[in-house]
Amino acid sequence: MVSGSEVAFFSLTPNDIDTLEKEDNFDNRLVLKLRDTPRRLLATILISNNFINIAIVIISDFLIRHLIGEARVLSMGEFVAEYIPLDALFLGRFIHFIITIVGVTFVLVLFGEVAPKVYANINNKRFAQFMSRPMHFLSIIFRPVSSLLVSWSTRMESQFIYQRSGLDDTSKEELDKAILLTVNNVHESEEADMLRGIIKFGNVSAKQIMKSRVDVVAIEVEDSYAQLMKIVKDSGYSRIPVYKDDFDEILGMLYVKDLIGYAGMPEDFRWQALIRENVLYVPESKKIDDLLKEFQLKRTHIAIVVDEFGGSAGIVTLEDIMEEVIGEIKDEFDDEQEVDYIKINDSNFIFEGKTLLNDVARIIGVEKGSFDPIKGDADSLAGLLLQHFGFIPKKDKELSLHPFKFRIVSVSKRRIEKIHVTLL
Numbered sequence: 001m002v003s004g005s006e007v008a009f010f011s012l013t014p015n016d017i018d019t020l021e022k023e024d025n026f027d028n029r030l031v032l033k034l035r036d037t038p039r040r041l042l043a044t045i046l047i048s049n050n051f052i053n054i055a056i057v058i059i060s061d062f063l064i065r066h067l068i069g070e071a072r073v074l075s076m077g078e079f080v081a082e083y084i085p086l087d088a089l090f091l092g093r094f095i096h097f098i099i100t101i102v103g104v105t106f107v108l109v110l111f112g113e114v115a116p117k118v119y120a121n122i123n124n125k126r127f128a129q130f131m132s133r134p135m136h137f138l139s140i141i142f143r144p145v146s147s148l149l150v151s152w153s154t155r156m157e158s159q160f161i162y163q164r165s166g167l168d169d170t171s172k173e174e175l176d177k178a179i180l181l182t183v184n185n186v187h188e189s190e191e192a193d194m195l196r197g198i199i200k201f202g203n204v205s206a207k208q209i210m211k212s213r214v215d216v217v218a219i220e221v222e223d224s225y226a227q228l229m230k231i232v233k234d235s236g237y238s239r240i241p242v243y244k245d246d247f248d249e250i251l252g253m254l255y256v257k258d259l260i261g262y263a264g265m266p267e268d269f270r271w272q273a274l275i276r277e278n279v280l281y282v283p284e285s286k287k288i289d290d291l292l293k294e295f296q297l298k299r300t301h302i303a304i305v306v307d308e309f310g311g312s313a314g315i316v317t318l319e320d321i322m323e324e325v326i327g328e329i330k331d332e333f334d335d336e337q338e339v340d341y342i343k344i345n346d347s348n349f350i351f352e353g354k355t356l357l358n359d360v361a362r363i364i365g366v367e368k369g370s371f372d373p374i375k376g377d378a379d380s381l382a383g384l385l386l387q388h389f390g391f392i393p394k395k396d397k398e399l400s401l402h403p404f405k406f407r408i409v410s411v412s413k414r415r416i417e418k419i420h421v422t423l424l
Contacts, residue, residue, distance in 0.1 A: 004116030008127035030132035043146035207284035210314040252277040353382030353416035382416040
């Protein structure tokens with residue numbers, strides 16, 4: 001019964017859990033309570049199962065010994081000793097041992113493991129309810145031992161994860177070098193970029209790929225229907241954030257497809273009723289592989305990125321995530337040149353300060369990780385320079401950070417606007 005509890009408790013589906021919560025009774029509450037601490041529950045089941053198996057072996061040995069008797073054991077040993085030149089008493093006890101092991105193992109496997117688990121798998125909810133009180137009682141008795149086992153297993157798991165993460169980092173570096181060695185032409189270079197994107201996918205954060213708040217096209221909730229339609233037509237976006245007063249107070253998302261049935265409405269049309277309030281918020285530090293899973297789970301394509309103070313830092317979309325692997329995705333609404341820059345020659349470029357470092361690396365033809373040793377926590381070109389200067393520099397101020405040289409082309413009171421980048 002204890003062995004079947006493992007299958008019964010851990011095979012409960014979310015629907016089973018909901019049913020147990022709705023059918024509120026003592027047994028159901030015990031099942032849910034035990035499920036809340038799965039490690040301790042599993043430890044209790046394993047400890048109890050081992051104690052029961054040991055007890056069965058000891059009792060079986062005692063019963064078989066008395067049923068067979070010492071005389072019969074000796075006679076079996078004498079019979080075998082005629083063919084094997086060993087002591088008859090030793091052979092008799094060995095045969096008794098084999099009978100005990102084979103017989104008990106068969107009984108334990110069939111009636112102690114297979115049968116209870118098959119039944120528990122078919123009737124998991126009923127079996128869990130039936131075993132809830134015994135398991136609760138056993139969890140109290142074995143709490144000191146189970147707590148010790150859980151603590152040890154947690155430490156061992158943490159150590160294994162730490163060691164594995166170190167191996168993964170090494171493997172990623174080796175794979176990156178191997179990819180570089182195999183690149184022979186432009187076509188292979190594109191494929192290599194895609195492979196490197198896959199390798200580094202789990203290390204990229206939402207902050208690194210998001211569109212910053214100053215570049216986000218958003219709608220103020222008090223805008224008129226005419227203003228809304230102009231923004232929709234000019235931007236070409238299918239999902240647009242709606243805010244009140246400033247971008248830190250997001251009210252929801254407006255899906256342009258929801259406006260299709262309301263084309264040509266009068267100026268006083270209350271489009272605000274179409275706002276969808278189920279907005280997904282993610283921190284800047286969230287890795288994009290986890291974000292992709294969350295997009296799939298929530299069935300959404302856009303999220304608001306929030307900074308450490310809870311303010312809106314920007315937006316990130318499913319397209320932004322996919323572009324990290326397969327490169328730029330162009331549609332009929334995208335500008336031919338998405339990043340605003342001027343190419344003077346193969347080594348000199350002028351970029352806007354807000355340009356992301358990943359885009360700069362792609363355009364000037366260097367590895368995406370080329371800025372990693374010098375960028376610190378910065379994600380944009382202006383952010384990198386501000387981090388090194390510690391203040392807003394004046395025009396023509398220069399900074400050399402091998403293998404790059406930066407010169408301020410234009411600057412305002414609040415930000416660096418344009419930067420001349422030279423590849424040394």
